[in-house]
Amino acid sequence: MPLQLMPPHYYPVLLPLLVLAAVAGVSAGGGGDGDVVERTYIVRVDADAKPSVYPTHAHWYEAAVLAAAGDGSEWPEGGPLIHTYSAAFQGFSARMSPAAAEALASAPGVAAVVPERVRQLATTRSPRFLGLLSSPPSALLAESDFGADLVIAIVDTGISPAHRSFHDRGLGPVPGRWRGLCASGPGFPPSSCNRKLVGARFFSKGYEATSGRMNETAEVRSALDTDGHGTHTASIAAGRYVFPASTLGYARGVAAGMAPKARLAAYKVCWVGGCFDSDILAAFDAAVADGVDVVSLSVGGVVVPYYLDAIAIGAFGATEAGIVVSASAGNGGPGGLTVTNVAPWMATVGAGSMDRAFPANVRLGDGQVLDGVSVYGGPALESGKLYELVYAGASGGGASSASDGYSASMCLDGSLDPAAVRGKIVVCDRGVNSRAAKGDVVRRAGGVGMVLANGAFDGEGLVADCHVLPATAVGAAAGDRLRKYIASATKQRPATGTILFEGTHLGVHPAPVVAAFSARGPNPQSPEILKPDLIAPGLNILAAWPSGVGPAGIPSDGRSTEFNILSGTSMACPHVSGLAALLKAAHPSWSPAAIKSALMTTAYVRDNSNGTVADESTGAAAGAFDLGAGHVDPMRAMDPGLVYDIGPSDYVSFLCNLNYTERNIRAVTRRPADCRGARRAGHAGNLNYPSLSATFVAAGAAAAAAASRTHFIRTVTNVGGGSAVYRASVTAPEGCNVTVQPRRLAFRRDGQRLSFAVRVEAALGGRMEPGSSLVRSGALTWSDGRHVVRSPIVVTVQAPLQ
Numbered sequence: 001m002p003l004q005l006m007p008p009h010y011y012p013v014l015l016p017l018l019v020l021a022a023v024a025g026v027s028a029g030g031g032g033d034g035d036v037v038e039r040t041y042i043v044r045v046d047a048d049a050k051p052s053v054y055p056t057h058a059h060w061y062e063a064a065v066l067a068a069a070g071d072g073s074e075w076p077e078g079g080p081l082i083h084t085y086s087a088a089f090q091g092f093s094a095r096m097s098p099a100a101a102e103a104l105a106s107a108p109g110v111a112a113v114v115p116e117r118v119r120q121l122a123t124t125r126s127p128r129f130l131g132l133l134s135s136p137p138s139a140l141l142a143e144s145d146f147g148a149d150l151v152i153a154i155v156d157t158g159i160s161p162a163h164r165s166f167h168d169r170g171l172g173p174v175p176g177r178w179r180g181l182c183a184s185g186p187g188f189p190p191s192s193c194n195r196k197l198v199g200a201r202f203f204s205k206g207y208e209a210t211s212g213r214m215n216e217t218a219e220v221r222s223a224l225d226t227d228g229h230g231t232h233t234a235s236i237a238a239g240r241y242v243f244p245a246s247t248l249g250y251a252r253g254v255a256a257g258m259a260p261k262a263r264l265a266a267y268k269v270c271w272v273g274g275c276f277d278s279d280i281l282a283a284f285d286a287a288v289a290d291g292v293d294v295v296s297l298s299v300g301g302v303v304v305p306y307y308l309d310a311i312a313i314g315a316f317g318a319t320e321a322g323i324v325v326s327a328s329a330g331n332g333g334p335g336g337l338t339v340t341n342v343a344p345w346m347a348t349v350g351a352g353s354m355d356r357a358f359p360a361n362v363r364l365g366d367g368q369v370l371d372g373v374s375v376y377g378g379p380a381l382e383s384g385k386l387y388e389l390v391y392a393g394a395s396g397g398g399a400s401s402a403s404d405g406y407s408a409s410m411c412l413d414g415s416l417d418p419a420a421v422r423g424k425i426v427v428c429d430r431g432v433n434s435r436a437a438k439g440d441v442v443r444r445a446g447g448v449g450m451v452l453a454n455g456a457f458d459g460e461g462l463v464a465d466c467h468v469l470p471a472t473a474v475g476a477a478a479g480d481r482l483r484k485y486i487a488s489a490t491k492q493r494p495a496t497g498t499i500l501f502e503g504t505h506l507g508v509h510p511a512p513v514v515a516a517f518s519a520r521g522p523n524p525q526s527p528e529i530l531k532p533d534l535i536a537p538g539l540n541i542l543a544a545w546p547s548g549v550g551p552a553g554i555p556s557d558g559r560s561t562e563f564n565i566l567s568g569t570s571m572a573c574p575h576v577s578g579l580a581a582l583l584k585a586a587h588p589s590w591s592p593a594a595i596k597s598a599l600m601t602t603a604y605v606r607d608n609s610n611g612t613v614a615d616e617s618t619g620a621a622a623g624a625f626d627l628g629a630g631h632v633d634p635m636r637a638m639d640p641g642l643v644y645d646i647g648p649s650d651y652v653s654f655l656c657n658l659n660y661t662e663r664n665i666r667a668v669t670r671r672p673a674d675c676r677g678a679r680r681a682g683h684a685g686n687l688n689y690p691s692l693s694a695t696f697v698a699a700g701a702a703a704a705a706a707a708s709r710t711h712f713i714r715t716v717t718n719v720g721g722g723s724a725v726y727r728a729s730v731t732a733p734e735g736c737n738v739t740v741q742p743r744r745l746a747f748r749r750d751g752q753r754l755s756f757a758v759r760v761e762a763a764l765g766g767r768m769e770p771g772s773s774l775v776r777s778g779a780l781t782w783s784d785g786r787h788v789v790r791s792p793i794v795v796t797v798q799a800p801l802q
């Protein structure tokens with residue numbers, strides 16, 4: 001009789017696990033059954049640890065969960081497993097109680113048990129910006145054949161397959177090594193994929209395990225994008241040329257992705273309830289197995305050690321398979337320590353502006369003009385007419401009787417009194433609800449226009465939105481003037497104004513600037529690694545948009561547009577993903593670290609006015625914690641001269657030097673770690689990274705001058721095509737001495753590797769307040785006269801809290 005396998009969830013719990021069950025019984029003992037809250041855990045197992053009694057890994061996993069949970073647990077139909085992973089990661093996800101998770105963690109063959117977290121998309125959500133993509137330089141495109149035959153995985157909200165940006169006209173056959181599939185579902189027939197969109201999958205089991213069955217009226221169980229974010233990011237990375245493209249009349253021209261011939265594969269992991277780790281990891285796993293070349297992840301991270309971070313773990317598996325992982329830095333700026341997705345094996349991308357602007361200034365009745373921005377494209381305000389201005393937060397200003405001044409100042413739903421705002425331009429404070437939603441509240445209350453004013457906390461950073469009524473955004477200083485002007489108004493002399501929409505301005509100076517929202521260093525997990533790595537355009541980005549989703553991103557927006565303007569590090573990340581595909585196409589032998597190094601060491605830090613790139617939030621020069629190595633420069637990245645390469649075992653040494661336990665290291669890397677050698681060899685800052693970050697603790701309480709020294713070892717690989725002699729030059733961070741040894745590197749051949757040491761001595765002066773920190777930036781540059789290989793050096797001195 002042939003042996004028939006039963007579905008895993010019927011498979012009996014076999015002998016080796018009885019021991020486990022006893023352990024589970026003990027550790028669950030104190031808690032009392034029933035009232036333990038179940039959640040999703042991601043479980044990493046050791047490769048090759050599967051007991052031979054189990055025919056498949058799924059059988060083993062299921063048995064392990066059942067044993068750890070003990071008797072009396074109830075499982076959803078289909079068994080306890082949510083996902084099983086085998087490519088980027090070895091293991092599974094399942095729902096269980098904390099006690100069961102603890103029991104499972106010490107089971108044989110289990111390397112780590114990590115609680116799931118929920119992520120959010122890294123767009124500033126309602127910013128609907130306008131702006132053409134910076135045209136990719138043609139030489140780079142030609143040399144890489146526009147990225148043809150490389151596949152970029154977009155891990156996001158799915159994709160709108162019928163969009164013109166994803167048409168496959170003129171493309172060759174699907175690359176032979178592609179092993180992915182086109183999962184069909186509602187709104188996504190099998191014919192949705194083509195030679196451009198070569199694969200599509202969706203992962204919702206983790207989401208539904210926590211949030212319950214999805215509401216299939218509100219969202220779609222397929223890779224179809226009903227949000228817009230994934231369509232937008234995919235077309236930034238690899239949309240084909242589309243002409244003409246514009247949003248509601250702004251920024252007319254050609255829309256084009258960075259790698260216009262590269263193939264796309266959509267992995268939908270983000271749903272109305274967020275993006276769940278277990279689903280993201282399933283997407284990484286599928287992407288590795290499918291054979292993608294680049295993973296683009298515009299999803300915010302969390303700040304936990306790497307061994308507890310499913311994205312960091314999945315990205316490690318992908319990197320080991322030779323895949324470049326590019327992720328958004330997050331939108332938590334401009335405060336420090338806000339950067340996310342900070343593992344050194346990922347490219348962490350912040351957002352900058354381009355030289356394009358959408359001015360929409362406010363002219364007041366007293367003649368003042370306040371600078372604003374907007375991409376509102378509907379019927380204009382009456383030309384020449386001054387409208388009455390009202391600030392809903394002022395007493396008697398326009399709050400409904402049911403509401404308080406605070407809600408009204410924010411223009412929250414239902415907070416405005418129609419009698420007080422009808423026919424007027426309403427001033428709303430930024431914050432709490434989305435910017436476009438405030439416009440909708442004003443419109444529904446009968447207002448004719450809106451000025452969205454930053455508070456002190458928001459600073460001067462502005463996002464132009466595709467509002468549902470004539471509206472503009474102004475900075476904190478202008479907001480203060482505006483509120484003051486309205487407060488000084490009288491019955492005889494009411495406050496009046498209008499908004500002057502000026503359309504698209506090009507050639508704006510200075511550009512780029514670091515977007516105020518772009519998340520900043522230092523790296524909260526490992527300050528030895530400078531993050532973000534670099535910045536790319538993330539402000540006013542015009543890209544593809546699904547028909548049937550309004551551009552303002554609010555349900556009441558019934559408008560339809562083929563392109564839309566968004567801002568966020570979500571938009572910056574796919575620029576780097578597309579460029580990474582071009583570099584990989586041109587240099588197939590380069591590792592992910594080499595590609596990242598090329599992008600970083602060729603990045604620029606001077607803007608189009610030849611000043612240091614500025615920070616939008618302050619107007620002052622940006623530092624290394626704001627822009628990392630600088631703004632990406634595609635042309636130069638093609639031929640960087642030297643690269644700082646890193647292999648998987650180097651990351652193991654790095655994790656050893658973070659003092660992770662061998663078990664925690666194994667959770668990330670799947671390989672046994674012997675840290676003795678690595679720890680003898682130095683410190684975490686010795687990872688062969690293309691930037692240098694030295695951190696010192698100021699000695700003593702209320703320390704006076706702190707004198708500290710450290711050194712870095714680096715190895716560069718010659719990729720310039722032949723013999724070359726490089727010389728070092730250093731711009732030392734203020735108050736520091738930096739020496740390089742040797743100062744001259746003579747390469748005899750391509751591919752040769754040479755090492756050098758960088759010593760940093762800091763005497764950063766004066767008394768420091770307890771808890772304060774001092775940051776100084778400089779740079780180390782190698783040049784052979786033809787290539788310029790620049791690494792930022794950042795020195796941080798932290799004064800202890802007391």
Ligand SMILES: *[C@@H]1O[C@H](CO)[C@@H](O)[C@H](O)[C@H]1NC(C)=O
Pocket residue numbers: 215216217218
């Ligand atoms: C599902 O979504 C629709 C549309 O948003 C909504 O009208 C309906 O109430 C929702 N159903 C449930 C059960 O939440």
Ligand SMILES: *[C@@H]1O[C@H](CO)[C@@H](O)[C@H](O)[C@H]1NC(C)=O
Pocket residue numbers: 610
């Ligand atoms: C730009 O500024 C740098 C440093 O201030 C200076 O050395 C360089 O000559 C300037 N370049 C141009 C084109 O003005």
Ligand SMILES: *[C@@H]1O[C@H](CO)[C@@H](O)[C@H](O)[C@H]1NC(C)=O
Pocket residue numbers: 657658659684
């Ligand atoms: C690791 O431990 C060593 C020895 O205790 C210490 O000197 C070093 O600073 C630690 N490194 C980190 C990154 O915590």
Ligand SMILES: *[C@@H]1O[C@H](CO)[C@@H](O)[C@H](O)[C@H]1NC(C)=O
Pocket residue numbers: 735736737761762763
């Ligand atoms: C830097 O070098 C100079 C000259 O050798 C020396 O006087 C100074 O003390 C050094 N500074 C630090 C911070 O080590």
